[in-house]
Amino acid sequence: MNLSTVTSPVVQELSVSLCDSCVDLLRHNDEGIITRATGVLSTVLPQSSQAVQHVIQREMVKTMCRLLKVGAGQTATKYAIKTLTVCTAASHLAREKLVNSDKKLSIIRLLLSSSCDEMVSGNAALCLAHCLDLEGVASDLLGTDIVLLLLQHAAGDAKRTAVQQNAAIALGKLCRCEPRHMSKLRELHGLEILHSCVKLIS
Structure with missing residues (x-):
């Protein structure tokens, strides 16, 4: 996680495979692993538009929405909404996926109303x-x-x-x-x- 926060050609070069591995880890039962995988995604995705497009095809929007719905903890929530924001900033498809899964954006409204972060x-x-x-x-x-x-x-x-x-x-x-x-x-x-x-x- 610490290494992924540093912008570098190496991270950019490996961004797709790195994010791919993180998406796989999101299926894990351990909340700590899910939090760390989401954290890496939130720092790597802003460095690579190719990685953003890749994770969107892997239903990243749906996964982040699920994490936010179940209330995965403050740290995981921070990483998940950042990941979702990066995806919707870069992709029209990501926005469509988010809106189609949540017409009134109830998840976003919940974060605006309840988060102290x-x-x-x-x-x-x-x-x-x-x-x-x-x-x-x-x-x-x-x-x-x-x-x-x-x-x-x-x-x-x-x-x-x-x-x-x-x-x-x-x-x-x-x-x-x-x-x-x-x-x-x-x-x-x-x-x-x-x-x-x-x-x-x-």
């Missing part, structure tokens, strides 16, 4: 923003608590400004893709908060 909530907001690029996703989120959740993070006092930035970007994209979310935003006095986040986005 800023890395988890920041990546969850970013992953949501990626999925909003798909047609109909913003409309499917009507009637959920998504506006409130994103607003809480955008207006929060997170130590990592990336959390506020990602939440503000996702909120802006949500309202742009589906203007009906604006009524909820106005109801929560969120326009003023969103305007105050413009400096973070620009």
